[in-house]
Amino acid sequence: xxxxxxxxxxxxxxAELLARLSVTMKSVIAPSTTGTAKPQAYMAAVVLxxxxxxxxxxxAHAAQQAADAVxxxxxxxxxxxxxxxxxxxSASLAVVEGGCNEVALCSLVxxxxxxxxxxxxxxxAALLGRVRVTxxxxxxxxxxxxx
Numbered sequence: 001x002x003x004x005x006x007x008x009x010x011x012x013x014x015a016e017l018l019a020r021l022s023v024t025m026k027s028v029i030a031p032s033t034t035g036t037a038k039p040q041a042y043m044a045a046v047v048l049x050x051x052x053x054x055x056x057x058x059x060a061h062a063a064q065q066a067a068d069a070v071x072x073x074x075x076x077x078x079x080x081x082x083x084x085x086x087x088x089x090s091a092s093l094a095v096v097e098g099g100c101n102e103v104a105l106c107s108l109v110x111x112x113x114x115x116x117x118x119x120x121x122x123x124x125a126a127l128l129g130r131v132r133v134t135x136x137x138x139x140x141x142x143x144x145x146x147x
Contacts, residue, residue, distance in 0.1 A: 018052035053145035061141045069100035072134045079126045086115040089127075102138075105131060 012020075025045035033041050076093060085093070092111035096104045109131060116124045 015052045015055035018048050018055065022046075022048035022052060050145055057141075057145055061144075064141065065138065068134050068137050072100060072130065073097050075130050076127065079123070079130065083123060086111075086118040089115045089119065100134075105135060 022045045025041055025048060030038055030041035030045060073096060076096070080093065088111040089108075092104070092108040096108050098104075109128065112119065112124060112128050112131075119127070
């Protein structure tokens with residue numbers, strides 16, 4: 001281990017601090033309370049545990065979400081190359097390319113359904129299926145700290 005600089009404070013990372021608080025709530029505070037406060041203390045411990053886990057995973061999730069966005073844009077471009085897209089779908093794809101987020105993806109899904117007759121079954125299924133893969137990956141990441 002390296003030496004700690006004498007004038008630099010040692011700071012516990014927020015995720016670790018919340019996890020420690022959760023353990024204290026479960027092992028010390030909740031057992032020593034009575035009445036309605038007891039289950040509330042256990043519930044608070046669970047909430048602290050989940051928030052700590054979310055904070056711990058946030059950097060990795062953000063990196064994966066960014067990589068997923070790049071892959072989604074790349075794949076949507078590949079699927080649509082040479083296709084004449086309806087205006088709403090084309091505009092929504094441009095928004096996704098400019099910044100892939102939940103709002104942009106929802107807008108794209110709405111446009112796909114609105115333009116479904118114009119896209120044809122195969123292109124519609126290919127585009128929607130690829131968007132769903134990205135959305136499912138986001139749900140799976142959220143479930144890591146929610147479950």
